[in-house]
Amino acid sequence: MPFLHVYAIVRAGHAAPEHLVGVGDPPGEVRLVASGPIAAVVSEVADDFEPEDEDAVRHFDVLTALVRTGPVLPVRFGTVAPEDAAIRDELLDPVVDDAVASLDELDGLVEVRLTVDVDEDRELRDVVATWPELREEARYADGADLAYRIELGERVNDALAERAEVRDDRIAEALRPLVVAEVRLPTDAPTTSRHAFLVRADELRILDAAVAALRKDLGDGYRMEYVGPLPAVDFIAADDLRGRRDASRWGW
């Protein structure tokens, strides 16, 4: 018995692009399951469906295809249901009011993400130039005990983080006139800046130009990844839509 994999909640009248490739093997046809003013975007998968890497990418691609024709509330990847009725009863109907409100709020808006990597060696050089004592202490790091090295590394990290903050501000400042809302996303290292911007879909071209200008302004030594349009995953007040929410993602 096939299952339905759920991608997102959209308006019931959402003009979904045709021929979307769903998850699973073979990929199922992507269709809408409507209930009142909203609908879930689903495709059939085998009942033993286990998501794999390709499926993650396909799920992502379905979301980004959908967002080109209207507002989208993404559903967490890996959500499955046995049949249409279950989706209506458990997924759509309980959130219908909030979903309608959220979809209205997001109408005409999309998210873009900007990741900027700065050359680590360059940053380290600047840090050491500013705090020469770090260089001095690093002399003893080789072969020193773990505590010493962790402590030293942490201070280097803090210095890099300070610079990162300045860089973050600069990036945000450059795009602010075009941005409805912005979020700074967690990064893997203080040599990386990650921003999510909520922008008007019809101003994407202008934003492209602004990003290009920012890139030029930053100059060499920076690498940039610029992705969009995405569903506004970083701006949706998901708490209201979640059936249950534990206190804090990072509260441990």
Added chain:
Amino acid sequence: MSVVSTSGQPAARAERPGGLAEVLDVILDKGIVIDAYVRVTLVGIELLTIDARIVIASIDTYLRFAEAVNRLELGSGEQAPGLPGLMRGVTEGAAKAKTKGALAGAKETVKDTASDVVGIFRGDDDSRQRRSGRGGGGGRGVIASMKDAASDVVDRFRSDDDQDEQDEQQESADTGSRGPLAAVKETASELVDRFRSDEPDDERAEPAESTEPAGSARAAEPAGASANEAPAEGGGTSTGRGGSASGRGGSAPGGGTGRRESAKPAGREPGRGVPAERRPPQR
């Protein structure tokens, strides 16, 4: 990552991130979560795997920075900036080798495993390419690796001391009773505890009746040999940014991420309500 190089082209807007980690960041831990329901359910990866990387990240990053500054000292003056790719490759190699020398036994294993796990999260392109086709071909995917590690951790928290699950026993035969992520997480918290807190060891080794069953109770153990079984995808995939990471989270790992998390490594998971059977019953 499909990153535009520093050689002058404007950064074009891409429809999709170059790395699977970024894709997962959009689709996995975001969006509407429905875990309260009966028939609509979740398959796949438990959210806690995402958290695990943060635990690993801080220490790994600190150690790397300590090495990097030292190396800079040797090379500064003659080495002009401007060869980021090459320079980074050298940095990673050197940092890793030195760290290995300094960390003995279990901790060496953990360090490697940490890098591997972090590599899984960021070395996506390679991993994906290696998986030439669905189900077939070579290594396992990022998601498969995360899942294995996650289920091991989940099993551990769910039933700390019974060996009832056949799955787990089967897995034990393969990889030892503890998965790489579990070992990393526990040992990472041990490291943090040992070097950052003044609390005596006994306190950490308190039995598991409290809200933090597995992580702290096990913190005193050395990492199991299972850590060696870290998924292969991670190891070979260090990209430009190297085999380490840290959850800067808008500020810095130094801002306390590592400390805060390590203080209560396992406090949250038991409450997350990981469903024992994630498939609808009518299956």
